[in-house]
Amino acid sequence: MTTADSTKTPPTSPLPPFPIVLRIKRQDRPDAAPYWQTFSVPYRPNMNVTSVLQQIQSNPVTANGEKTSPVNYDAACLEEVCGSCTMIINGKVQQACSVLIDPLRAKCGNAPPPPIIIEPMSKFPVIRDLIVDRTRMFENLKRIKGWLPIDGYYHRGPGPKVDPQTQDELYDMSRCMTCGCCLEACPQFTKANTFVGAQIFSQVKYFNLHPTGQADADERLEAIMGEGGITDCGNAQNCVKVCPKDIPLLDSIGWSGRAATIHSIKKFFSK
Amino acid sequence: MTKFGFDTIAEQRHFLLRRIHSLMGLVFGAYITMHLFVNATGLWPKAYQQNVDHIHSLEPMLPLIEIGAIFVPMLLHAIYGIYITKAGVKYNMMKYNYGGNIRYTMQRWAGVILVLFVAYHIATLHKWGLALLGVQGFPKFDAQNMAYQSTVRAVRSPYRSQLANIAVIFFYLLGTWSAVFHWANGLWTAAIAWGLTTTAASQKRWGHVCCGFGIVMLVLGTTAWAAFAIVGNPDLPVSQTTTSGLGQAQMNDVNGHR
Ligand code: HEM
Ligand code: HEM
Ligand code: SF4
Ligand code: SF4
Ligand code: FES
Numbered sequence: 001m002t003t004a005d006s007t008k009t010p011p012t013s014p015l016p017p018f019p020i021v022l023r024i025k026r027q028d029r030p031d032a033a034p035y036w037q038t039f040s041v042p043y044r045p046n047m048n049v050t051s052v053l054q055q056i057q058s059n060p061v062t063a064n065g066e067k068t069s070p071v072n073y074d075a076a077c078l079e080e081v082c083g084s085c086t087m088i089i090n091g092k093v094q095q096a097c098s099v100l101i102d103p104l105r106a107k108c109g110n111a112p113p114p115p116i117i118i119e120p121m122s123k124f125p126v127i128r129d130l131i132v133d134r135t136r137m138f139e140n141l142k143r144i145k146g147w148l149p150i151d152g153y154y155h156r157g158p159g160p161k162v163d164p165q166t167q168d169e170l171y172d173m174s175r176c177m178t179c180g181c182c183l184e185a186c187p188q189f190t191k192a193n194t195f196v197g198a199q200i201f202s203q204v205k206y207f208n209l210h211p212t213g214q215a216d217a218d219e220r221l222e223a224i225m226g227e228g229g230i231t232d233c234g235n236a237q238n239c240v241k242v243c244p245k246d247i248p249l250l251d252s253i254g255w256s257g258r259a260a261t262i263h264s265i266k267k268f269f270s271k
Numbered sequence: 272m273t274k275f276g277f278d279t280i281a282e283q284r285h286f287l288l289r290r291i292h293s294l295m296g297l298v299f300g301a302y303i304t305m306h307l308f309v310n311a312t313g314l315w316p317k318a319y320q321q322n323v324d325h326i327h328s329l330e331p332m333l334p335l336i337e338i339g340a341i342f343v344p345m346l347l348h349a350i351y352g353i354y355i356t357k358a359g360v361k362y363n364m365m366k367y368n369y370g371g372n373i374r375y376t377m378q379r380w381a382g383v384i385l386v387l388f389v390a391y392h393i394a395t396l397h398k399w400g401l402a403l404l405g406v407q408g409f410p411k412f413d414a415q416n417m418a419y420q421s422t423v424r425a426v427r428s429p430y431r432s433q434l435a436n437i438a439v440i441f442f443y444l445l446g447t448w449s450a451v452f453h454w455a456n457g458l459w460t461a462a463i464a465w466g467l468t469t470t471a472a473s474q475k476r477w478g479h480v481c482c483g484f485g486i487v488m489l490v491l492g493t494t495a496w497a498a499f500a501i502v503g504n505p506d507l508p509v510s511q512t513t514t515s516g517l518g519q520a521q522m523n524d525v526n527g528h529r
């Protein structure tokens with residue numbers, strides 16, 4: 001039943017060899033108007049969206065035979081750890097490298113499968129086609145000092161020990177790949193405001209729980225206590241549903257709320 | 272890109288405003304809890320009148336309590352709530368139809384309905400509503416022995432037209448249900464906002480508590496609505512609602528009031 005042996009000839013495959021049809025929302029320049037193009041790629045088993053995009057790149061001809069420019073996309077790791085291939089596939093934000101074609105088609109039985117709809121992320125400026133500019137996320141990481149302060153003029157010796165429970169908690173959050181799925185799905189995060197979104201709350205918690213990171217804990221916290229910070233989360237909780245790395249974002253949001261409450265009281269009385 | 276942080280007055284004011292909004296929501300929720308409880312006693316006209324008498328025994332402090340504990344919190348919460356509802360957000364419930372997103376969107380819809388409902392509710396029956404402007408024709412709430420009858424009239428018969436009456440009756444149900452949902456869900460989100468529930472598991476547990484509380488509120492609210500809108504009798508003799516023994520002449524007077 002499975003297509004484990006992909007060297008077999010297509011006729012023995014249980015899936016009918018309908019071509020793979022992609023409908024792609026394209027945009028030539030950051031300031032150009034978007035337009036749609038349909039592409040048809042011969043079926044091969046075990047493809048993912050990225051490998052279909054690769055086929056289109058090697059032969060940029062639309063479904064009605066017109067020659068066009070290759071569709072631009074990002075893909076660095078091809079194994080869901082870099083986040084660069086994040087796009088909207090069939091209405092849901094996800095990684096092109098981890099959306100497999102066969103399971104999508106399996107639902108259609110013997111009927112021709114509907115086109116797969118591909119769009120760039122909508123909450124970030126489009127650079128070209130499916131490539132978006134995620135500078136906002138990296139700027140936000142800079143503002144919260146998303147790093148451990150370990151530079152100095154002399155060797156400081158080994159770092160502090162981290163107990164296993166904290167390690168477990170930190171590991172979950174360390175998997176964030178800045179893909180922006182959580183922001184794309186968040187109703188509070190738009191181009192029209194400065195909301196930072198769930199990923200940042202998680203990174204503040206991540207670095208503040210670390211014994212070395214604690215040196216900058218107050219600054220990190222204060223960076224998410226102003227406009228666009230934790231108070232602006234509306235608890236729609238889409239972020240946690242779409243996070244491909246299963247990061248416990250609700251825990252990070254709750255933690256940030258409590259930390260902000262405590263910090264504001266402390267600051268009121270002792271600063 | 273705009274800078275953000277907590278070191279400027281503007282940023283601290285933003286934080287304070289959001290937390291005040293949340294707190295005022297809780298204060299107003301406490302009022303709604305009592306309000307629906309008292310109104311549910313409308314099933315028993317005499318008990319309802321007694322409850323209203325009880326509340327009005329707080330005179331002359333009553334206006335102060337009304338302003339400080341009801342109107343100011345409500346206005347602060349409602350005005351800022353409308354701002355939050357708009358503040359550059361992009362609703363996407365159709366695309367990401369998860370439970371949390373549906374609650375999030377409904378919270379905002381309920382808020383908008385509540386602004387309309389409370390505005391109508393207070394304008395038509397409260398002494399500080401349209402009555403203050405000398406507008407006639409709405410059955411103003413009459414706490415003096417006529418609490419029950421005047422409430423029935425407010426919920427049931429402000430207009431001559433039957434169709435308009437049905438619209439008002441259902442507007443009351445919509446308003447009450449919106450308040451119940453908004454209040455129970457607000458209790459759930461407030462616990463996250465303030466940092467009471469800091470894990471997904473505790474948020475789920477607290478969610479069950481809020482759900483239970485919401486069901487109690489739903490029963491109270493719907494009872495209150497039904498007490499006046501369905502079984503209510505606008506012409507109930509005052510002798511059956513008062514314990515203070517009115518003279519016959521006075522009774523005829525109030526019964527002819529309509
Ligand atoms: C029946 C009257 C109302 C009650 C009992 C009430 C109560 C609450 C409570 C307890 C919260 C939770 C606050 C938090 O998450 O921290 C809340 C949130 C909210 N309320 Fe109300 N509210 C009422 C009326 C309104 C009105 C008239 C609006 C205006 C549209 C409104 C808009 C909102 C919004 C947008 C939120 C979400 C705030 C956020 O998550 O940041 N509410 N409400
Ligand atoms: C079936 C449902 C309801 C009934 C029968 C009802 C009845 C009443 C009555 C008789 C008053 C006048 C009290 C007085 O002037 O002393 C009143 C006031 C008020 N009601 Fe309601 N109500 C209902 C639902 C609601 C809901 C759902 C809300 C809010 C979301 C609400 C908010 C208010 C407010 C803010 C006042 C003015 C407060 C005050 O009197 O100081 N009511 N209501
Ligand atoms: S809980 Fe909702 S509003 Fe908050 S960050 Fe997640 S998706 Fe956005
Ligand atoms: S938290 Fe999850 S969804 Fe958000 S950027 Fe990190 S990996 Fe992506
Ligand atoms: S290419 Fe790195 S996540 Fe898809």
